[in-house]
Amino acid sequence: MNDTAVSVKGLTKVFGRKPKEAAKRLSSGTPRSELGPGVTAAVIDATFDVKQGEIFVVMGLSGSGKSTLIRTLNGLLEPTAGSIVIHGTDLATADAAEVRSVRQNHVSMVFQHFALFPHRTVLENAAFGLEVQGVPRAERLERARKVLDRVSLGQWADSLPSELSGGMQQRVGIARALTAETDILLMDEAFSALDPLIRREMQEELVELQAELGKTIIFITHDLNEAMFLGDRIAVMRDGAIVQIGTPEEILTDPANDYVAQFVQDVDRARVLTAGSVMEPARAVVPQSAGPRGALRVMRDTQTGGAFITSTGRKLEGAVIDRHVMRLVKDGQPDLASAIKRDIAMVSPETPLSDLFELSVDSTLPIAVVDENQRLLGVVPRVTILASLANVPSTTGLLPIIDPVTSVSPADIAETLEGSHA
Known part of the structure; x- marks a missing residue:
């Protein structure tokens, strides 16, 4: 088609x-x-x-x-x-x-200066396109009234254009175009x-x-x-x-x-760029089935202090940070579930960049970008938001995904993996 x-x-x-x-x-x-x-x-x-x-x-x-x-x-x-x-x-x-x-x-036209008939009511102006098409008066007024309600002008139907503000007059112009169907x-x-x-x-x-x-x-x-x-x-x-x-x-x-x-x-x-347009691949991603040791290895390999946890179909379950996972390893816990932080920042690819500022300030993790099925598509680190606004090319390398002040060093992770019991 x-x-x-x-x-x-x-x-x-x-x-x-x-x-x-x-x-x-x-x-x-x-x-x-x-x-x-x-x-x-x-x-x-x-x-x-x-x-x-x-x-x-x-x-x-x-x-x-x-x-x-x-x-x-x-x-x-x-x-x-x-x-x-x-x-x-x-x-x-x-x-x-x-x-x-x-x-x-x-085709209907909406003009810059409204082009309304000053001697006709708002309702009659909205119905004018149907009048040109030869639609009977009762029918065209009924259809116009429904459209005026849709653009929040129903109560002004019997008023003259001169009684309306500029924004309301432009709504009449749009209503006229919509009424013509x-x-x-x-x-x-x-x-x-x-x-x-x-x-x-x-x-x-x-x-x-x-x-x-x-x-x-x-x-x-x-x-x-x-x-x-x-x-x-x-x-x-x-x-x-x-x-x-x-x-x-x-x-x-x-x-x-x-x-x-x-x-x-x-x-x-x-206002223009979206999460989907600036997101980067999520490098520190761990299947929940990998357990604490698997999570620590991913964090060591990617030199990050945290990781996103996914289940079947790459569905995002949450995130973990290194010190919590290390505690599980030292305690001999085989499951990541108790360490998963589930209230992490998640947005859709269509989310405007302007909506990410507050989320990025409040979160030590990058913002996760997910689809309608909560599948992890990518992440938006704080530095990527700043680089995009400044029109600076992103480095897309090994960007830290949590605040380095609170994270554990790769050496500590290596020592835990080598010295702890499972």
């Missing part, structure tokens, strides 16, 4: 004289700056696919071409060259009726006119709605932190061209060129 919602190939949009001729010159290698006076290439050879249920963010500075790009995706602007395929219809070659059909049934949402700088706190709240609400409804969202922004927070993938534009497409982590850690590297240098890395 094809999971592509929008497919864009070689899309070019030129404004000015003889746009078709200018597009051909661009495709043959003529620089944008040499097209001549009165000719502006706003989008140049853009190619990308957007998957169903994905938040695809197009990011760039003013004049990069991102707003022109989204207007071609909505059929508001006719492409000069290339194709835009949505549900089997190529907007570049479709007639006016076909373009209208795509816009009415498959199209599967694709185009959002052009949708939150940029909001105050910072309200903007952050709207970003979080959009992510929650996306998780609930599974819409395909193409989001335009000039704000890098917003792009990193929202995007499953990000396309970075410069001078009309897409210079890199990748996940937030890929954009941040492996920029395609100096422009992208400079663009992302001030991003809040703690």
Whole structure:
């Protein structure tokens, strides 16, 4: 099954004289700056696919071409060259009726400045997309009311937009898009006119709605932190061209060129990087069946003061530290169970790095990264968190997994293994 919602190939949009001729010159290698006076290439050879249920963010500075790009995706602007395929219809070659059909049934738009009708109530604004589709009034108002409840605006249904705050008005715009029940949402700088706190709240609400409804969202922004927070993938534009497409982590850690590297240098890395992206192999891992002696040997070989204990299927049971295990060996105990510390820090691979700070401070062990079945995938030592935030390559070597002040020396472990009785 094809999971592509929008497919864009070689899309070019030129404004000015003889746009078709200018597009051909661009495709043959003529620089944008040499097209001549009165000719502006706003989008140049853009190619990308957007998957169903994905938040695809197009990011760039003013004049990069991102707003022109989204207007071609909505059929508001006719492409000069290339194709835009949505549900089997190529907007570049479709007639006016076909373009209208795509816009009415498959694509909704959320604008930067809300674009609400001031003389209509919040409910009527939310229902407008269904009105365009010809849905009877009673049905469209009922459907709109349900969506308003979902975005916490139900009590304002009979109010006018002027009675609402900026954040609430933007919720109306989102409600209108959701009420139309199209599967694709185009959002052009949708939150940029909001105050910072309200903007952050709207970003979080959009992510929650996306998780609930599974819409395909193409989001335009000039704000890098917003792009990193929202995007499953990000396309970075410069001078009309897409210079890199990748996940937030890929954009941040492996920029395609100096422009992208400079663009992302001030991003809040703690909000972008996850435990899964910075975790390292867990070297000091002991099967519970290995017993105290096996645990001590692993700690000696890896030069660490503690070890993670796993059971069948590499399920993480907890961790032990050297001095407790040495006591078991000296006492002739064959089982590790009594020494296992089970309340250790564990996170999923998707956990943001910002959520690991407090855990790393409170724990002498590195943070364990586990899957939904509690299988041990890797660990995040404290030094790795600091190195990631500072953009310093990790050494991934023999990193201590507990505080060396409290650990026992390898010589002590060796002496215990050699001199104790089993």
